[in-house]
Amino acid sequence: MTAESVSSGAAPGGLDVALAGRRGDFAIDAAFTAPARGVTALFGPSGSGKTSILRAIAGLTRLDGRVRVAGETWQEGARFLPPHRRALGYVFQEASLFSHLSVDGNLAYGARRSPGGVDAAMRREVIDLLSLDRLMSRAVADLSGGERQRVAIGRAILSRPRLLLMDEPLSGLDHRAKDEILPFIERLAAGLDLPILYVSHDLAEIERLADRIVVVADGKVRASGPLNAALTDLGLGFVRDPRAAAVLPARVVAFSQEDGLAELDLGGQRVFVDGSGPEEIGLERRLRIVASDVSLARAPLASSTILNILGVEILAIEPGGRADLAILLALDGAPDLTFMAKVTRRSAARLSLAPGDRLHAQIKSVSLATSAMPRSR
Amino acid sequence: MIDTGDVFSALTLTLELATVTTLVLLVLGTPLAWWLARSRSLVSDMVGTLVALPLVMPPTVLGFYLLIALGPSGLGGLFGLRSLAFSFPGLVIGSVVYSLPFVVQPIRNAFEAVGDRPLEVAATLRASPLDRFFTVAVPLARAGFLTGTVLGFAHTVGEFGVVLMIGGNIPGETRVLSIAIFDYVEQLRFADAHLVAGGMLVFSFLVILAMSRIGRRIGEVRP
Secondary structure, X not given: OOOOOXXXXXXXXXXXXXXXXXXXXXXXXXXXXXXXXXXXXXXXXXXXXXXXXXXXXXXXXXXXXXXEEOOEEEEEOOEEOOHHHOOEEEEOOOOOOOOOOOHHHHHHHHHHHOOOOOOHHHHHHHHHHOOOHHHOOOOHHHOOHHHHHHHHHHHHHHOOOOEEEEEOXXXXXXXXXXXXXXXXXXXXXXXXXXXXXXXXXXXXXXXXXXXXXXXXXXXXXXXXXXXXXXXXXXXXXXXXXXXXXEEEEEEEEEEOOOOOEEEEEEOOEEEEEEOOOHHHOOOEEEEEEEHHHEEEEOOOOOOOOOOEEEEXXXXXXXXXXXXXXXXXXXXXXXXXEEEEEEEXXXXXXXXXXXOOOEEXXXXXXXXXXXOOOOOOO | OOOHHHHHHHXXXXXXXXXHHHHXXXXXXXXXXXXXXXXXXXXXXXXXXXXXXXXXXXXXXXXXXXXXXXXXXXXXXXXOOOOOOOOHHHHHHHHXXXXXXXXXXXXXXXXXXXXXXXXXXXXXXXXXXXXXXXXXXXXXXXXXXXXXXXXXXXHHHHOOHHHHHHHOOOOOOOOOHHHHHHHHHHOOOHHHHHHHHHHHHHHHHHHHHHHHHHHHHHHHHOO
């Protein structure tokens, strides 16, 4: 994750959106870009206009402005392509499979209509990717919510889109179904060579899936950029959430059979987390560091149960609550890798913390954002 | 003595009329039902009301207006005839108007029940409007089509007032079963009347039974 400029234009192959208009008594004015690969989250509270923006990108509803995808203009000025002429996949909140078709028929619906068609190899790949094999002969009505959503995702991908839009695809599911389907979406995001726009009001999902985030409030874009840059932007207020966390990329370098801990490289420093096995070595993982789990010390504690102690520099200090301060930290030697600490005003005064100070951050628990998902509120 | 040739000719004419009428109604009624289901304009409300009128109007009133409409200053004149009334085409036109609500209403309700979402999904899967109408809207509304077809057919078989007004009683041309019964009773041919009336009774029973069975079977696979 790099601190690239938020206002940079869309990379070739990416998504470039600038839409404005009224939906009922609600004004939307949103402009953002998304790169050609990876998940861009459209985040905001319910009723903030996320779905309206997504529908307008698909052409299902009409707003004024511009939509460009992979160098192709879907909408600009008088030009307005209807949805069926836009090469997009749309996964709706509820699975909305065609009840008059089988699972196979649903998958074939989009595939048959995609220009160039879908060959057997690609079909096989999508079926394997989403583990749809066992579902093929089942009636749509007999599928569970999670299974339906997997079929809907497969159907969207098999129409060979150049942009995948997902409108809170997990919101109708219970926790068990969410945990079951999230790994599939993760694999998808890693394997698909197209931009994915993922609408959600659930930060836990976004921490797991997104590479970038567009923060929407009252129909306007409040911020957009790399995920961690937004999560640790003290001005955006994520830090006020009790579960506020940073999400950082780290590489697994070792695994201890003795105590089950994986050792990860985070910007040149070492972090230990509950690991799953030696097969993880070499893989990139997302570390989730919760701000309220981070404490600061001038000198490293010699005897402590805390395993993860990182050298950091204070970048900024902001009020975080009545008794708390929110402190933005960067890893020593890796200024792009930022996370937050919540400390009491009294402690901060006692240590006379100030921007520029180099300290030891003791982290009570570091977890993998890809392990068991934190429960949404 | 029962004149089976007489009954048979009335029966084939009735089936012919009901078949042609139902086919015409499906062709005309489907787009009409689609429009009524999707439009919220005053015009569509007014057309919807017009379509429903035969449900409450006395068939003789309808028949009277049709008689005028099919006459020399109406459709009949258009085709260079004295009148379309008292002919098979005239009978078809009358039956179409009279049975219209029985076909349009179930199809319209079924289209409304389909809702926007499946069509939006189809649009995002690159189906054009016509494509998604035939591959999504129609299959999802199939229960409405079956109900409309059965009701339209049965209702045409059973119509009396309109046929009497515009069709008269020409054997082999406009003399359908319901008229035939009326005729037999007037001529005190009770055996013939029994045969036809009994047949109609069984037919009606089977129609309603079939409809409820179809409705349940299709209902099972609907979401």
